Amino acid sequence: MxxxxxxxxxxxxxxxxxxxxxxxxxxxxxxxxxxxxxxxxxxxxxxxxxxxxxxxxxxxxxxxxxxxxxxxxxxxxxxxxxxxxxxxxxxxxxxxxxxxxxxxxxxxxxxxxxxxxIATPFYTLSDKPYEVELYKDHYVNADILSTLKTTNKVLHVTGSIFAEDNAYDNCLLINNKKSVVEALQGNLFLVKGTHIKTPPLEDGCLRGIIRKQLLAILPLMKEYTFEEASISPFELQKADELFITNTIIGIQPITKYRKKTYTHTVTSALLQKLNVKARLG
The missing domain is CATH 3.30.470.10 (Aminotransferase class 4, branched-chain amino acid transferase, N-terminal domain)
Incomplete structure (x- = not known):
């Protein structure tokens, strides 16, 4: 219906x-x-x-x-x-x-x-391999319209077709300033040591709902530092963890980008806190 x-x-x-x-x-x-x-x-x-x-x-x-x-x-x-x-x-x-x-x-x-x-009531951590690649055929404009969920999603459609044709689980999008903005289906977070970062809205990333929840959770995790800052493609292979967030999956850890593989220690800790927030919210 x-x-x-x-x-x-x-x-x-x-x-x-x-x-x-x-x-x-x-x-x-x-x-x-x-x-x-x-x-x-x-x-x-x-x-x-x-x-x-x-x-x-x-x-x-x-x-x-x-x-x-x-x-x-x-x-x-x-x-x-x-x-x-x-x-x-x-x-x-x-x-x-x-x-x-x-x-x-x-x-x-x-x-x-x-x-x-859908399959699961709350957010779970997938242990399956999850490989991504940059999608560079088209770019996200670094402006306020790119932060909205409009019905114009041709960039994400063509990127999804590219990912399927090349056997990737997802692709990361780049803006017109050559910064990494987000994934096809969600926001991107990067972990290096005890530092966590995610692209700012000014870079054109989606104003994500789960992104917003993590922005409230992360300052409470005193063992980590956090910032909203642009991410260059070169940082991806230096990171310890990469993960994607969206409303349906919650948090999806990335396991491989090119020759780099990633852990998911921070991802696991955040997922537990997100589930608590979801139950209480």
């Missing part, structure tokens, strides 16, 4: 207007949320990121787009798909209504919500 602007519709009965601006111009934003037994993990952070993204894109936010209203729509969608007692990923896509060309005819919005069952 798909939630089409508050109405639950069978998947095969949903129709997409050919003038939908999300389709024609990538004029939309989305949030992908992990749900565990009907609870939306880090919902408040997802909600405020969605509202901030809509404001940046100059969308008119409906009066009924309250946290309570949207949460109910999401939970209703989970229930309609028999996912209230199962772990799931649920996505809300908000698009600008109306026609027009680059200039829209109106600023109002519509939305779709769909959900899918």
């Amino acid at each position: 798909i939630n089409d602007n508050g109405t639950l519709v069978k998947k095969n009965d949903v129709t997409l207007n050919p003038m939908n601006r999300g389709l024609l111009y990538g004029d939309g934003v989305f949030e992908t949320i992990k749900a565990v037994h009907g609870k939306l993990l880090f919902w408040e952070d997802h909600y405020f990121r969605l509202m901030a993204s809509m404001r940046i894109l100059r969308m008119e936010i409906p009066m009924d787009f309250t946290p309570e209203h949207l949460e109910k729509q999401l939970v209703d969608t989970l229930q309609a798909n028999n996912l209230l007692e199962k772990p799931a990923r649920i996505r809300i896509t908000v698009y600008r209504k109306g026609g027009g060309t680059y200039l829209p005819d109106e600023r109002g919005v519509g939305y779709y919500i769909h959900a899918k069952e």
